Structures are given as structure tokens and as C-alpha cells.
Amino acid sequence: MFKPITIKDIAHALELSPSTVSRALSDSYEINEETKKRVIEYAEKHNYRRNPIASSLRHGRSYSIGVVVCEVANSFFSQAIDGIESVAYGKGYHVIISQSHDAYEREVVNIQHLANRAVDGLLISMSAETKDFSHILKLHEQGLPIVFFDRVIDDFETHTVTSDNRKGAKQATLSLIDRGFKKIAHLANAPHLSITAERLEGYEEALRQCDIPLDESLIRYCHHGGRVQEEVDEAARYFINLREKPDAIFVASDRLSMGCLSAYNKLMPRESHPAVAGFSNSDVLDLLQPGFTCIRQPAFKMGQVAMEMLIQLIESRYPVYDFENIVLETELIQR
Template sequence: MFEPVTIKDIAKALGLSTSTVSRALRDTYEISSATKKLVTDYAKQIGYKPNPIALSLKERRSKSIGVVVSEVANSYFSQAIDGIESIAYDKGYHVIISQTHESYEREVINVNHLASRGVDGLLVSLSSQTSDISHLKSLHEKGLPIVFFDRVADEIVTDKVIADNEKGAYNATSHLIASGYKKIAHLTSSSHLSISIERLSGYKKALSDHNIELNEAYIKYCPHGGMIYEETETAIKELLALKDKPDAIFVAGDRLSTGCLSVFKNLSVKVPDDMAIAGFSNSDVLDLFNPSLTSVRQPAYEIGQQATEMLLRLIEAKYPVEEFEKKVLDTNLFIR
């Protein structure tokens, strides 16, 4: 007579409680990774197979995932969320969206609230103010599945999906150079953000490849990523006040690009006569702007889809996942 191995047998053999074994096998975040490994290794070794009927009763999943973005109205994020929902709803998961408005404090509150509501995992794009990620680290160490997209944290070992920011920035800057501009400024978000670092690197590489000397005075940071009009306006005014003022500007963000056009309009800066502009933007509204701007478009919808697929793989894995990847998707340059 075949007697299947039960959770009780594993608990007895390892000297653990049945609830600990059960939680370790379900990969919940209350159990330490060391205990999980001990239990799963032993379960594999003795050929433990969960009872599907008992499993469905025990599966205390909320079937929901939390999404943390800076702003839903940002065209990049709204497209990414469409991508996230297209996969999640298809697989029977609810999506709970929260906005940080580029505030670190708000990000901490949102992340902790989502975790306390028992979401099965988190999709996170960091706020421009976030440099300390201990709020995410502690949840990740407890086993809550987290996948980063767009603005990622290198210190946390998990799956990540980004656009090829460096190449996108390189192409946009090279386009301005090819159009005859030599004094190209760079307007970007906070300096520690992964996207800022990658886009700055692409900008610098394009200048260097075309033998144009880098002018540090041409690089301006907006710590709130364009959420505060005055911040963008101050940066542009400082560029215009330079003795050797720039003749073009490469802008490293969606919010910043549209903000930049508003500032130009209010300061009566004519594009491209007074200043040419190229930026990162997924906004379809750009075609209505006159003059418009050449933009680097990211595959936001696909980034959302891939990040969600990665997160669901982590959530539904029977055993702890040890292999992670960072996917880098291509950008397109829309010349207007």
C-alpha cells in the first residue's frame, strides 16, 4: 500500500512544527530563507508531493499584486500599468496601484501598506527621492516576491526589467549633434536614480564619440523629476543665464520633457530657433505640441508585461527561486 509522505513526516524528521514546514513549502515570507532551504531540500530528497485538494484549501494567497509607481498620469507609467494588468488579470490576479509622487516617505508608507494587506508580491519603480531601500530589503528578506522595473535597486537580488536607457540617451544626443548642435545641455532627475545614471552615461558617450568636450555646467538635476514646475524652470533659467549658453538640450524623463516645453513657452524660448530639444517621453500628446520634440520612446507596455510575468513566476514557484535576470528592452527614437 503506497503511503504518500505528509507534512507531518517532514516536520517530525526535521524537528520542526507542521505549520513551519507548511509555510516553508508555501514559500511565505514569515519563514527564514535558511529554514525554507532546509525544508525544500529535504522535501525534494524524499519525493514529497503536495496533496492538490489540501493545497487548494491551504493556499492562502490573496491573488493580488501591488504596484508602486511615481505617478499614474505619467504616460510611461500608465502604459506600463496597462501591460501589468493585461497579464495579471489574465492569470486571475488583482492589481493594486499606489503612487509615490516621487516622495520617499510616501513610498515607504505605500510599500508597507501593500505588504500588510497581504499582496502576493510587489512590482516597484523607485521614487526619485529614494536612496535608502531598507523598507524593501526587509520585506524581500522575509520572502515577499519583489520585481523592479524602470527604476531599479541594484542591492536587491531579484528580477528587473528596464529599457536600454544608455543607448536611448546616446541616440537622442547623437541626433542633436547630427542636426548641427554642439552645445548640448542635459536635464535629468535625481543623480542616484538608476535611470539618471544610465541616461547621463549615454549622453556623455555620445559627446565623447563626436569629440565634443563635456561641460559640467550644462548638466542640471531636478530631484523631483519634473513634478515641481519651479524646479524645472530654475534649471532652465540657470542654463539660459550661462555666458556660453547651450543651443540644445537632452531631457532624461517623461515629466521633465513636457515640463521643459511649458517652461520654454512661458519664457518665450523658441524651439528650435533659441534651443533645440530631444527627450525621453512616451506621451502621445507630443504630436500636438507646436513645435514638438524628438523623443526616445520606451516599450512601457512590454516592460509592464515582462515584469508581471517575472513576478508571477516568483509567486507561483513551488521552491525558492535562485536564478534571477535583468532584462533590457530596446528603445525607439521618434524624430519629429
């Protein structure tokens, strides 16, 4: 039966006290550099790993972080998770990832489960269906550190990390206008999401800048965030059946972009498709529509920054009252 090496084993082998070994592994100033080097080299050679249960009992922490996203298969979130892990593991934390699939009930269950596992903090990107935030507010009031990224709420003060959604949406819409399109529809995410309002603002700003009247009938919302393909198909059929069909569509999210292009492929010949530009961190969409113009978010960096902020909250010795709302730049990719 496998038995991992312990601090006592290292102490016995090097003829040191367990407390000396523990302080050496923690890089304590009380231990001289030669002893630290001996201990660390021996620990690495024998594959020593800190016992998370012992550490949690000793420090009052589990050294685990809960991450809640809508879907790991989504290119944006998989890249953000890579950024989260790159920071977490370097700081000695483990990451537990859960998917809401943009469903409110799943999000509630996942967050409660993570809290019951005594995670040290939560990184959350809200589900498209969530309008009631009481399950998060309760944990915040109990003192659990929480940081939001991408899809945020402002029901209480904490750190947030987002991309410049308004500017990105404006760039995407202007790219369609620059190509000669004038009747540009907007396929939006759930109306209550933070990203939805910001991206709608950018779309409207681009139209105003080019003296194109806003037509409310060209805006459609997907309340399930693309989780239900039938909802996206219905939006595409709506655009197709308009007397004056849009010649281009600005799509507000990665998942919706995939769903929108899939819907049009099912409903009409490719040569009749409107031009599409939208938010996406995936390279697959270019296969569905060659020349797909997209706004790419700095997902990896967003994950890194969010994780760094959460660790600051967790490890702070004093209550934190000054919070930051970090906004990262997006990139327009024109193929």
C-alpha cells in the same frame, strides 16, 4: 441583496459534488472533459467568480499584486500598467496600484499599506526622492516576492526589467548633433536613480563619439524628478542665464520633458527656444514643441515581462536563486 453564485450552487444545479465542481473549474486532470465543459458553461452563464477570500484561505494567497509607480498620469507608467494588467488578470490576479508622486514618504507608506493587505508580491519603480531602501529590504528579507521595473536598485538580488537607457540617450543626443547642434545641455533626473546614471553615460558617449568636449556646467539634476515645477523652471533659467547658452537640451525623462518645455514657454519666446530631445512616451509634447524628437520605451512590454517574472516568483515551489536583468530596446521617434 446581491448574492454571488457559489461552487455549492453550481454543484446543486448540476447534481455534482462541490469538490468535483472545484476541480473542474481548476482544469484538473481528474475530471473528464464532458463534465468540465458542463461546469464551465454553467459557471459562465451565471457569472460565477472565484471568491478571493476563500481562495486566499485555501491556497495561502490573496491573488493580488501591489504596483508602486511615481504617477499614473505619466504616459510611460500608464502604458506599463496596461501591460501589467494584461498578464495579471489573465492569470487570475488583481492589481492594486499606488502612486508615490516621486516622494520618499509616500512610497514608504504605500508599500507598507500594500504589504499589510497581504499582497502576493510587489512591482516597484522607485521614486526620485528615495535613497533609503530599508522599507523594501525588510519585506524582501521576510520573503515577499519583489520585481523592479524601469527604476531599479541593486541592494538585493531579484528580477529587474529596464529599457536600454544608455543606447536611447546616445541616440537622442546624436539626433541633436546630426541637426547641427554642438552645445548640448543635459537635464537629468535625481542623481541616485539607476536611469539617471545610464542616460548620462549615453549622453557623454555621444559627445565623445563626435569629438565634442564634455562641459559639466551644462548638466543639471532635478532631485524631485519633475514633481516640483519650480525646480525645472530654475534649471531652465540657469541655462538661459549662461554666457554661452546651450542651443539644444537632452532631457532624461517623460515628466522632465514636459516640465522643461513648459518652463521655456513661460520664460522666453518660442522662436528662441533651444532644440529639445528626450525620453517620452507621450504624444502631447509635440504640441508644445513641433518636431520634438523622443526616445520611446517599450512600456507595455516592460509591464508584461515584469508581471510574468513576479508571478513566476510567487508560484515557484522552490526558492529562486537565478535572477534575470532584462533590458528592452528603445525606439527613436523623429518627427
